[in-house]
Amino acid sequence: MTLDQIEAQMKSRAINFTGLGALVKFDFGGGEALFIDGHSMPPAISRTGGTPDTTLTISAENLVKLAxxxxxxxxxxxxxxxxxxxxxxxxxxxxxxxED
Structure with missing residues (x-):
């Protein structure tokens, strides 16, 4: 799955991240990353963001498996x-x- 596809899938499920209340960075390595901004409503998914509260380093393949x-x-x-x-x-x- 490409980063574009992962981003689209996360955007379609953004409402699931309501209540997160933080900026989370998914670092895929090689300069590729996605951010979930749980401060906004609905949570925003983007490729750029500020300083994250938490950074999760994971391969795109394993993120898909998690999802x-x-x-x-x-x-x-x-x-x-x-x-x-x-x-x-x-x-x-x-x-x-x-997990929900």
């Missing part, structure tokens, strides 16, 4: 497929939103 429920966020973190920097509480909140 499809084929990879549990906790398992991804424990196996090193997902790395978190910044506020861990926000990452846990986001994980719960992805």
């Amino acid at each position: 499809e429920g084929k990879l549990a966020p906790t398992l991804a973190f424990m196996t090193g497929k997902l790395k978190v920097s910044g506020n861990m509480g926000i990452a846990l909140k986001l994980a719960n939103m992805l």
Whole structure:
């Protein structure tokens, strides 16, 4: 799945991130990233953003698996497929939103 497709899919599900209350960066490496701005209503999905509260480093492939429920966020973190920097509480909140 391309970054454009991932972005479109996240935008179609943006309402799921209501209540996040933070700026989260998904870092795919190679300068590619997506941001969820949970401060706005509905949450905004974009490729640019300010300083994130939490950065999640993950491959695009594994993010798709997370979104499809084929990879549990906790398992991804424990196996090193997902790395978190910044506020861990926000990452846990986001994980719960992805699992719903």
